Amino acid sequence: NAGVTQTPKFQVLKTGQSMTLQCAQDMNHEYMSWYRQDPGMGLRLIHYSVGAGITDQGEVPNGYNVSRSTTEDFPLRLLSAAPSQTSVYFCASSPSPGTVGYTFGSGTRLTVV
Amino acid sequence: EDQVTQSPEALRLQEGESSSLNCSYTVSGLRGLFWYRQDPGKGPEFLFTLYSAGEEKEKERLKATLTKKESFLHITAPKPEDSATYLCAVQADSGGGADGLTFGKGTHLIIQP
Numbered sequence: 001n002a003g004v005t006q007t008p009k010f011q012v013l014k015t016g017q018s019m020t021l022q023c024a025q026d027m028n029h030e031y032m033s034w035y036r037q038d039p040g041m042g043l044r045l046i047h048y049s050v051g052a053g054i055t056d057q058g059e060v061p062n063g064y065n066v067s068r069s070t071t072e073d074f075p076l077r078l079l080s081a082a083p084s085q086t087s088v089y090f091c092a093s094s095p096s097p098g099t100v101g102y103t104f105g106s107g108t109r110l111t112v113v
Numbered sequence: 114e115d116q117v118t119q120s121p122e123a124l125r126l127q128e129g130e131s132s133s134l135n136c137s138y139t140v141s142g143l144r145g146l147f148w149y150r151q152d153p154g155k156g157p158e159f160l161f162t163l164y165s166a167g168e169e170k171e172k173e174r175l176k177a178t179l180t181k182k183e184s185f186l187h188i189t190a191p192k193p194e195d196s197a198t199y200l201c202a203v204q205a206d207s208g209g210g211a212d213g214l215t216f217g218k219g220t221h222l223i224i225q226p
Contacts, residue, residue, distance in 0.1 A: 004156075040218065042117065042200075042216030042218050042219070043200070043202075044216075045213035045214070048213055097213075099144065099162070100162070101162055104159075106154075107156050
């Protein structure tokens with residue numbers, strides 16, 4: 001039982017480059033979400049999905065894009081990386097958002113230079 | 114706007130020295146309050162969910178309590194392996210629970226042998 005798997009674990013990008021952070025879960029959870037964690041700040045929601053084909057914006061969506069074609073996968077795309085997107089990114093899933101604790105992945109540490 | 118404030122920011126205890134971490138919250142209708150543990154370089158690990166004032170939950174040396182304005186995480190006779198950052202988060206009643214958690218900045222706990 002792998003839980004939530006994120007790849008890659010580390011990534012360095014140049015300003016303007018694009019990339020996709022991968023997230024996969026094997027628990028058949030309908031709800032998946034992406035957070036970013038920055039020093040001195042709490043985790044902040046970027047985008048979320050309540051099921052395949054359904055996505056919505058969170059608190060800090062600008063510069064990011066998501067899609068949900070299957071229950072298992074929820075990739076996060078950086079369209080044109082900026083230094084302000086340097087952060088640690090976490091993917092999380094839950095069978096019932098708000099009432100059952102989320103399962104988090106181990107994170108992707110992204111540096112944009 | 115939902116807000117979560119955790120105190121203290123950092124806490125250093127001797128092994129066996131019991132203490133409490135505080136989480137004060139402001140939310141427009143509480144759906145759930147969550148406690149997570151985060152070790153360096155890893156994703157948050159779910160500990161507890163509390164739903165209503167007066168509720169208490171326990172797990173090993175940890176006990177979480179909830180009032181209408183705050184939650185406490187009590188740590189009894191801690192061991193060095195309890196060292197971690199403890200995160201508090203709330204889920205508001207609006208949005209059906211899908212619009213994500215509001216996290217505090219965390220309390221960094223160090224237990225010295």
